[in-house]
Amino acid sequence: MALYDKTAHELHELLTAKKISATELTADVFARVDEVEDKIGAYLTITRDKATADAKLVDDKIARGEEIAPLEGIPCAVKDNICTKGIRTTCASKILENFIPPYDATAYKKLSAQNPILIGKTNLDEFAMGGSTENSAFHVTRNPHNLERVPGGSSGGSAAAVAGGEAIFSLGSDTGGSIRQPASFCGVVGFKPTYGRVSRYGLVAFASSLDQIGSFTRDVTDCALVLNAICGQDDMDSTSTAAQVPDFTKALVADVKGLKIGLPKEYFVKGIDAEVETAIHNVAKKFESLGAEIVDVSLPHTEYAISTYYLIAPAEAATNLERYDGVSYGARVDGADVVEMMTNTRTEKFGAEVKRRIMIGNYALSAGYYDAYYLKALKVRTLIQKDFTDAFKNLDLILTPTTPNAAFKLGEMTSDPLTMYLQDICTVPVNIAGLPGVSIPCGFTNDKLPLGFQLIGKALDEATILRAAFAYESNL
């Protein structure tokens, strides 16, 4: 097995045993990037010089006999909506095409404390708005399992980089499924922690009450290692939680005996692919055979989740994206006066989907429509959250498909935004309720496309998700 295909924890052992060097590992990943990046297109910026220099520093440290952190010297990738000081951060938008952040996002700063090797910044749907990475203003990303298919989105580049051997792990962000859906499409582990677990400082804001940074990894052990690195309260984000962060590797116990796992019937209705349904029922049987109890559960307001999400998220986005006005940073297109300059800038530099969401958001927030749209959505949000609170009174975890189908073809959904939105049915309720969720690979379709299942946990109970996911993975 090539180095670029291994997990972070395997590579850590090879590094500490001096069987490989960080320089050698980094060169191996770059050789893979050179081989496949033309076809996959996972990256928007590649940081080869920095990576080479950083790998050397790790090797010097190992040579001095110093202990290295679990992710030290491990090649990684970061979604291009997470600010990296001095490294271009574009959000896959023309409006930020030349933006060089003057500071690091807290999650990246915390990760950097372990000295992983940054390979580059990954592609996404512009401002994380989309589910296929086709909304990038620069180029599409293709699914490493099938180049005719999308990698999912919005963190499609981060998922494809890990699946394609172009990074060992990566960071993404998840507002309505943007980590879990691409993880499912690309056959990797994608974790969205509880809202507030990871600081959003330096994550370019899309929908502030829903956005959360998380990880893409090749297995559950690596997932725990990345979560250990990035979670924790931050003075720079007042919505980050003060709750204590456990050592997530302690949760890696392959034992689900006594766990109660709910299967919500609302996630198995019309539109779901038969192969997906079969796969999820097989996962349920596997958990049952390992000693978990599978129970039927109802989350009755699931059918309202898409509407709720596609009012709240655009409303927050419309507000957050007001800052792109051509004044303090980002692109500017000149105009006769300030208003014309701002209008020209936004009209020329935002893509169609971003404009669509800004307009839906401003419409839903405008006088005369606020109560009917935005306020109504906030009230339904309460009901959706209550569904989960009620269900979790008697459950430890909820098991669902991550997506209603495997990766679709490039161009298949681009002409109809609403159809694309409906893809998010299994993932958006989790963001609406602020809960942690993971997508774990569970086999392939007949067409050899990866499938994933989703585990949803109680707020701040990432550990139980990791335990069950680890048990599943250990018993394949």
Place this chain on the structure above:
Amino acid sequence: MKISEQDIKTVASLSRLRIREEEAQDVIFQLNKILTYVENLQALDTTNIEPTTYALPMQNVFRADEVKPSIDRELALSNAPLKEDGYFKVPRVLEV
């Protein structure tokens, strides 16, 4: 039809966006499709239901009122499309 051509013009103006003549019909069509879909919320009775803005309990976060170093002015201006004498420069705002 939930949203008219006039509505689109108003929303675009609020959003500091301009809809080109040739794209107006498609924009209206897509927005109406989405707004028609989200109508399903109206079927739910939400009387006496409190709105939720954040899923987790949130409260004001206070800190000591201490002076701390902040971002350097040059660095803060480093991404400005146009600057002069340490300020962001924009086209004229007021008529003279």
